[in-house]
Amino acid sequence: MDKPRFSTHHSQCEPQAIRDALVEVDCEDCGLDPICMVLDYAEEASGVPEGVLVRRHPVERGETIFRQEDPFHSIFAVKSGSFKTSVEYAGRSRQIIGFQFPGELIGVEAMSQKTYPCTARALERSSVCQLRIDRLPESGRPLETLQASIIQLLGREVTFSHQLVSSLVHQSAEQRISGFLLSLSSRLTRRGMPGTEFILTMSRTDIGSYLGLASETVSRVLTRLGRSGAIRLRRKRILILDRNTLEQLTAG
Amino acid sequence: MDKPRFSTHHSQCEPQAIRDALVEVDCEDCGLDPICMVLDYAEEASGVPEGVLVRRHPVERGETIFRQEDPFHSIFAVKSGSFKTSVEYAGRSRQIIGFQFPGELIGVEAMSQKTYPCTARALERSSVCQLRIDRLPESGRPLETLQASIIQLLGREVTFSHQLVSSLVHQSAEQRISGFLLSLSSRLTRRGMPGTEFILTMSRTDIGSYLGLASETVSRVLTRLGRSGAIRLRRKRILILDRNTLEQLTAG
DNA sequence: CGCATAATTGACGGTTTTCAAGCACTGTGG
DNA sequence: CCACAGTGCTTGAAAACCGTCAATTATGCG
Numbered sequence: 072m073d074k075p076r077f078s079t080h081h082s083q084c085e086p087q088a089i090r091d092a093l094v095e096v097d098c099e100d101c102g103l104d105p106i107c108m109v110l111d112y113a114e115e116a117s118g119v120p121e122g123v124l125v126r127r128h129p130v131e132r133g134e135t136i137f138r139q140e141d142p143f144h145s146i147f148a149v150k151s152g153s154f155k156t157s158v159e160y161a162g163r164s165r166q167i168i169g170f171q172f173p174g175e176l177i178g179v180e181a182m183s184q185k186t187y188p189c190t191a192r193a194l195e196r197s198s199v200c201q202l203r204i205d206r207l208p209e210s211g212r213p214l215e216t217l218q219a220s221i222i223q224l225l226g227r228e229v230t231f232s233h234q235l236v237s238s239l240v241h242q243s244a245e246q247r248i249s250g251f252l253l254s255l256s257s258r259l260t261r262r263g264m265p266g267t268e269f270i271l272t273m274s275r276t277d278i279g280s281y282l283g284l285a286s287e288t289v290s291r292v293l294t295r296l297g298r299s300g301a302i303r304l305r306r307k308r309i310l311i312l313d314r315n316t317l318e319q320l321t322a323g
Numbered sequence: 324m325d326k327p328r329f330s331t332h333h334s335q336c337e338p339q340a341i342r343d344a345l346v347e348v349d350c351e352d353c354g355l356d357p358i359c360m361v362l363d364y365a366e367e368a369s370g371v372p373e374g375v376l377v378r379r380h381p382v383e384r385g386e387t388i389f390r391q392e393d394p395f396h397s398i399f400a401v402k403s404g405s406f407k408t409s410v411e412y413a414g415r416s417r418q419i420i421g422f423q424f425p426g427e428l429i430g431v432e433a434m435s436q437k438t439y440p441c442t443a444r445a446l447e448r449s450s451v452c453q454l455r456i457d458r459l460p461e462s463g464r465p466l467e468t469l470q471a472s473i474i475q476l477l478g479r480e481v482t483f484s485h486q487l488v489s490s491l492v493h494q495s496a497e498q499r500i501s502g503f504l505l506s507l508s509s510r511l512t513r514r515g516m517p518g519t520e521f522i523l524t525m526s527r528t529d530i531g532s533y534l535g536l537a538s539e540t541v542s543r544v545l546t547r548l549g550r551s552g553a554i555r556l557r558r559k560r561i562l563i564l565d566r567n568t569l570e571q572l573t574a575g
Numbered sequence: 576c577g578c579a580t581a582a583t584t585g586a587c588g589g590t591t592t593t594c595a596a597g598c599a600c601t602g603t604g605g
Numbered sequence: 606c607c608a609c610a611g612t613g614c615t616t617g618a619a620a621a622c623c624g625t626c627a628a629t630t631a632t633g634c635g
Contacts, residue, residue, distance in 0.1 A: 158485055163574065166489040180481035183474040188482040218470035222435040225477035229432035230440040232484035233410055237418040239492050240535025244591070275614065283492025285592055290615055306600075306614080322415070496623070527582065537624050542583055558582085558632080 095151040095198070096173030100262045103148035103176060103200055105220050125201040126150075130193045136177065138190045143181040144205045149173050152197020153272045156189045157280075167281040170194075170273060172255075174262035179224050194272040239283055242323065247282045248292045249320040252302065256311055267311045296320075347403040347450070348425035352514045355400035355428060355452055357472050377453040378402075382445045388429065388453075390442045395433040396457045401425050404449020405524045408441045409532075419533040422446075422525060424507075426514035431476050446524040491535055494575065499534045500544045501572040504554065508563055519563045548572075 098104055107124065127150055130136060136147055139158060154171040168189060171177050181187045182204065208214060238250055260266030271278070275293075276286040284292075296302045301317050303310035311317070350356055359376065379402055382388060388399055391410060406423040420441060423429050433439045434456065460466060490502055512518030523530070527538040527545075534541070548554045553569050555562035563569070 158489060160486065160489075161574075166493065168485045168489060180478045180485075182478055183471055184478045184482075188478075189485065215467055215470065218467065218474060219435055221474055222470060222477065225474065225481060226432045226434055226436050226440075228481050229477060229484060230436075232481065232488065233420040233441065234412065236420060236484070236488055236491065237410060237412070239488065241418065274612095280493075286613085287593085287615080288591060291591095294615075526580095538582080539584085539625085540623060543623095546583075 096149070096262050096264070101148050101150070101174045101200075102224070103146075103202065106202060106217055107200075123203050123206045125203070127198050128201055130197045130199060132193055132195050132197075135190055135192045136199060137187045139187060141187050143178070143184055143187055145201045145203050146179050146182065147177040147191070147199045147201050149175050149177065150198040150200055153194045154191050154197065155194055155273055155277055156191050158189045165280075167273075167277050170255075170277075170281070172258055172262065173264065175258070176224065179221060180228065182221055182225070194277075242321075244282075244284050244288050244292050245295070246321050246323050247284065248278075248289065248296070249301075249317045251278065251282060252296075252309065252311065253314070253317050253321060256314075267314075269309055271307045271309055348401070348514050348516070353400055353402070353426045353452075354476070355398075355454065358454060358469055359452075375455050375458045377455070379450050380453055382449045382451060384445055384447050384449075387442055387444045388451060389439045391439060393439050395430070395436055395439055397453045397455050398431050398434065399429040399443070399451040399453050401427050401429065402450040402452055405446045406443050406449065407446055407525055407529055408443045410441045417532075419525075419529050422507075422529075422533070424510055424514065425516065427510070428476060431473060432480065434473055434477070446529075494573075496534075496536050496540050496544050497547070498573050498575055499536065500530075500541065500548070501553075501569040503530065503534060504548075504561065504563065505566070505569050505573060508566075519566075521561055523559045523561055 098107065101107070130152070136154070137145075149171050151173055153173075154177060155167055156169045156171065156177065157165050157167050159165045171191075177191045177199075178187060207217070239247060242250070255269065255271075256266040259269055273281075274286075275289045278284075279286040279289045282289070293302075293304055296317075297304040299316065301311075301313045301320070303312055350359065353359070382404070388406070389397075401423050403425055405425075406429060407419055408421045408423065408429065409417050409419050411417045423443075429443045429451070430439060459469070491499060494502070507521065508518040511521055525533075527541045530536075531538040531541045536544075545554075545556055548569075549556040551568065553563075553565045553572070555564055
């Protein structure tokens with residue numbers, strides 16, 4: 072009851088139950104945890120102000136936690152649910168640049184910037200932990216440790232972006248989507264969630280925007296993967312049947 | 324003599340003169356400058372060890388300053404010349420993930436990581452300033468300031484990556500190349516170098532790898548842009564004639 | 576001067592986008 | 606509880622775009 076999993080539900084569709092399922096990541100599996108611990112320690116030892124860390128703030132589906140150009144104030148960790156981040160440049164159409172699942176951080180790249188460079192929107196009823204950077208102490212050992220953690224996170228983010236670029240730019244639709252599914256799977260698994268059966272909380276259009284494909288192509292490839300037996304697909308529910316096939320497809 | 328510019332050379336091709344031209348960025352235009360200044364100050368005030376900052380280290384064409392998987396030790400600033408960074412994953416072919424010009428930093432994303440995630444190679448005879456992170460003091464005010472600068476840099480880097488992904492993934496070959504040329508132009512201008520006349524120090528294949536295009540496509544689009552009058556193109560020398568046209572092409 | 580590498584140009588084929596239509600699901604209101 | 610509308614998803618057909626292959630020309634380096 073405390074930690075329901077998708078797979079514990081009946082295999083038939085139960086939209087209501089699924090939508091309200093609160094699959095919450097454990098604190099020790101959360102990307103914010105090293106930072107949390109520093110703050111916990113600092114709160115006891117020296118004087119970290121109250122209200123720096125806001126735990127388990129609920130967010131409704133479709134709601135934003137920040138928008139592009141908003142002044143920066145916090146970084147967030149997804150506690151349950153999922154989010155999409157998107158950007159819009161000079162009137163051009165909005166594009167998805169990432170999805171975030173429990174345990175992952177949002178808004179880190181805005182650290183030391185004036186404003187958020189993207190908009191973060193909940194794909195379902197979700198909850199987040201919020202770290203008010205603007206209320207942190209000005210200096211001292213805790214800040215140094217925090218900064219070191221942030222640098223590490225950002226470094227990984229840059230490396231991930233590079234991987235993403237090189238995958239997207241040189242791969243076919245089938246490769247991109249296989250890779251996307253595997254990536255989702257491993258990210259969910261790493262945070263202690265089921266990685267072979269999950270729900271695509273984002274639309275085909277969102278996936279297409281993220282991968283640089285038309286939504287029709289996403290749809291076509293997903294059905295093709297389903298017919299080939301690599302996955303089982305019913306609407307937004309995904310069952311990964313044959314990871315090997317997907318990995319071979321990704322490699323090309 | 325101290326600061327030769329491409330445009331001060333004769334307009335006819337002079338490979339020898341061009342190759343050896345040392346267009347060096349001013350320190351005040353360099354991305355490492357805020358960090359340099361902190362260190363300069365720290366060297367005087369408290370005790371930053373000698374040999375932390377190595378200035379104007381020469382690098383020959385084709386030489387690497389670090390390779391993927393090498394243990395991290397330094398970040399670099401391009402003082403003159405240009406570099407390409409590339410990655411290789413699990414046997415797949417090598418891909419270009421970025422180019423660096425005078426005033427820009429290389430290897431920042433490896434901060435707080437164990438190893439460099441990419442290889443950096445000089446595209447021409449170049450020089451770099453090197454900041455030995457592994458020789459920095461363990462803590463203190465200078466470190467905090469340095470960390471804050473790094474976070475800012477990395478944040479911008481992530482934002483830039485996002486822009487890059489969304490351009491590459493959703494744009495046609497013509498849009499990508501127009502955008503690439505404009506990006507080069509503005510980056511050179513920002514560091515006090517001529518932005519309307521410059522040399523593509525990287526090969527067509529490198530550009531293609533970076534933009535996700537075949538080298539033949541790069542070649543074709545460049546000639547097309549030349550025919551349309553937007554640029555003038557002789558081999559590796561680029562002259563931007565009509566910035567408006569390029570901007571329109573980029574927008575689509 | 577000659578070879579190796581890089582750049583250009585042409586023709587062709589495959590993949591993906593676009594446009595268009597039909598279908599399934601969701602949520603609303605009677 | 607059911608009908609309906611709206612949205613998102615699926616599927617089909619045609620066209621555009623880009624990658625591949627191949628031949629030719631240019632450039633750089635010894």
